[in-house]
Amino acid sequence: MSLSDTQLRSIVGKPYSGKPELADRDGLSVRITDAGTITWQYRFRYRSAPGRLTLGRYPDIKLAEARKLVPELRNALANDTDPRVYWKQRNTRRGMATVRYCCEQFLMKQGSSLKPGTVATYQSCFRVHLFSAFSERLVEDITLGEWIEFFDNKSKVSRVTSGAILKQLKTVLNWSVRRQLITTVDVLQLRVSDIGSTSTVGSRVLTVIECGKIWRELDKTRATRTITNSIKACMMTGARVSELLKSRRDDFDLDSMVWTVPVVNSKTNLPIRRPISAAFLELLQEQWALHRSDWTFPAPNDFKKPVGIASVNKLVRELKPRVDIPDWRLHDFRRTISTRLSELGVLPHVTEKMLGHVLGGVMAVYNKHDWLDEQALAYKMWTERLLLAAKGDRTVAFLEKRA
Numbered sequence: 001m002s003l004s005d006t007q008l009r010s011i012v013g014k015p016y017s018g019k020p021e022l023a024d025r026d027g028l029s030v031r032i033t034d035a036g037t038i039t040w041q042y043r044f045r046y047r048s049a050p051g052r053l054t055l056g057r058y059p060d061i062k063l064a065e066a067r068k069l070v071p072e073l074r075n076a077l078a079n080d081t082d083p084r085v086y087w088k089q090r091n092t093r094r095g096m097a098t099v100r101y102c103c104e105q106f107l108m109k110q111g112s113s114l115k116p117g118t119v120a121t122y123q124s125c126f127r128v129h130l131f132s133a134f135s136e137r138l139v140e141d142i143t144l145g146e147w148i149e150f151f152d153n154k155s156k157v158s159r160v161t162s163g164a165i166l167k168q169l170k171t172v173l174n175w176s177v178r179r180q181l182i183t184t185v186d187v188l189q190l191r192v193s194d195i196g197s198t199s200t201v202g203s204r205v206l207t208v209i210e211c212g213k214i215w216r217e218l219d220k221t222r223a224t225r226t227i228t229n230s231i232k233a234c235m236m237t238g239a240r241v242s243e244l245l246k247s248r249r250d251d252f253d254l255d256s257m258v259w260t261v262p263v264v265n266s267k268t269n270l271p272i273r274r275p276i277s278a279a280f281l282e283l284l285q286e287q288w289a290l291h292r293s294d295w296t297f298p299a300p301n302d303f304k305k306p307v308g309i310a311s312v313n314k315l316v317r318e319l320k321p322r323v324d325i326p327d328w329r330l331h332d333f334r335r336t337i338s339t340r341l342s343e344l345g346v347l348p349h350v351t352e353k354m355l356g357h358v359l360g361g362v363m364a365v366y367n368k369h370d371w372l373d374e375q376a377l378a379y380k381m382w383t384e385r386l387l388l389a390a391k392g393d394r395t396v397a398f399l400e401k402r403a
Contacts (some may be wrong), residue, residue, distance in 0.1 A: 003030065005063050012058060014037050028068045030058065040066045042073055046082050053389070054084050072183050086180060090186060097139050099169075100131045101270045102176045110175065117242060125168050129154070139173065144186035151195035162196030204332040206325070208396050211235055212389025213323050219390075223315050229283055230297045230312055234330055235281050236383055238337035238354050240267060241330050245306045247296040252276060252284060258372065260355065272356040275376035279383035340385075341378050350374045 003024045014036040023029045027043045038058040043218055044051050053249040055061060055069060078084035103126045111119050123236055133150060134142050154162035169187070176182045206214075215235065216229040226311035233244050239261070242321075246265045253260065254276070261272035276284070300307065316330060338351045350371050395399060 005062060008038060008058055008063060012036055016163070024063075024067070026067075026074070028070055042083065044077060044083055045072070046077065051082070051084065053087055055087075058230045059254070064186070076180070081180075089180060090183075097176070097182045098136055099133050099139055100126075102139060102172050102181060103130055103181070105181060106172045106175055106195075109179070122168060125165060129165050130169065138344065139182050139185055142185070142187070144189070147187040147190065148195065151190070159196040160198070163192040163198050164196075166190060166195060167194055184351060201256050204326075204328055204335065206328060206332055206336040208326050208340060208385050208389045209394060210323075210328075211333075211336065211386055212392065212396070213325060214328075215386070215390035216392070217319050217323050221315065223318075224300045226287065226297050226300060226307055227311055227315050229287055230307065231315065231330070232282060233280065233297075234275065234333045235337075235386060236283070237274060237379075238334045239274065240334070240356065241309060241312060242267075243272070244358065245297050245309060245312070248294050249288060249296060252296075254281075257281070257376075262270065266356065268356065270358065273370045274356075274373065275372050276355060276378060277376070277383045279387060282377070310315040337382055338403045341382055344378075344381055346381075347374070350378055354378060 008030070011032060016031070016036045020033075021029055021031050029041055029043065031039045031041055040055040040061055042053045042055060042056060044053070055066060058066075061069075067310060071084070073083045076083050093246050104163070105124075107119065107126075108121060114122075115213055134146070151162050151166060154165060170190075173182065173185060173188055177184055177188075192296070215232060219229055221228060230241070231243055233239070234241055237244070243261045243265055247261070251260055251262065252258075257276045259274045259276050259280075261274075263269060265269055266272050284296065291298050291303050295303070295306045297307045299305050300311075312330070320327070334355055338355060341351050341354075342348065349359060352370055354375050386398050
């Protein structure tokens with residue numbers, strides 16, 4: 001029969017002559033001295049050998065609290081960890097596992113297996129939103145209600161940001177649970193929809209004429225040439241802006257006219273090969289003539305590092321009210337080049353390669369072909385139309401597909 005608080009209260013601190021051990025359930029029991037001192041213990045078998053772990057005294061640990069410890073200890077057993085070793089490590093760490101501590105441990109242990117851009121994203125989120133959250137309080141002491149209030153305040157500024165913070169927090173805390181830095185905490189129950197929203201998938205597809213208007217506005221701006229050229233390169237290639245900004249001169253093979261995005265800069269963890277069109281080559285040569293730097297798009301004030309995405313996005317924000325085009329962003333150029341080339345008859349597997357996507361299904365496993373010749377033809381069709389639109393030629397919208 002399971003224990004009850006009423007039963008334990010009637011025993012604690014009073015002379016006792018009953019059974020020295022009373023069982024609760026799931027291996028949990030209490031040992032009772034003649035003086036009525038009640039001590040919690042957990043019985044288990046580890047690698048076929050019986051074991052016993054002392055957890056603490058009643059009423060310092062109440063019945064409900066003791067029962068909550070059992071799944072934690074059983075989880076240690078499931079992970080082939082001796083509960084006695086786990087318990088010692090757990091109590092040694094108490095006082096250390098703050099939100100900041102968990103975040104720092106995550107980056108220290110996992111950072112080397114993540115891409116630099118991913119690490120930078122985590123660092124930014126931690127620094128801006130989580131390091132200062134709840135000061136030096138232990139993660140396990142923060143209530144679900146307090147977390148909900150924290151995220152509600154973030155949602156007042158941006159529901160998408162609130163959702164993004166929760167996703168990163170859950171990644172860190174789930175990792176911390178697996179590493180036995182903390183026990184399971186209530187905030188892991190929250191879903192993004194409870195406190196915010198996920199970022200929406202864009203659907204904006206620009207016309208060739210709209211791309212031409214943006215190009216002409218870039219030529220009028222007083223921004224540095226590197227930043228305007230980086231945006232033009234996005235329009236020309238459909239590449240991810242990070243692939244362009246992190247590109248080095250050595251990534252471009254002018255003998256074979258192929259640009260290879262190395263694995264370290266590739267979102268797919270695979271190298272990406274794209275042909276270099278004549279228009280893109282002209283832009284690259286302009287960049288290389290402007291600066292003596294290993295980077296194709298170096299930072300204006302420090303040629304030893306690439307220009308930052310923040311500078312590029314700032315110019316995009318400044319351009320938007322000038323071009324009189326419904327809301328658009330850099331990533332829309334990728335959707336635009338894929339859609340417009342599909343309209344011209346370019347096959348999907350070719351546009352997927354141009355975007356740097358991994359092909360699905362059996363093709364992803366067995367077909368390693370890049371279709372460089374087909375990509376080159378597609379880029380030629382696209383850049384010809386783009387440059388005509390940049391000159392203000394409105395007939396570009398009605399040009400028929402070339403053979």
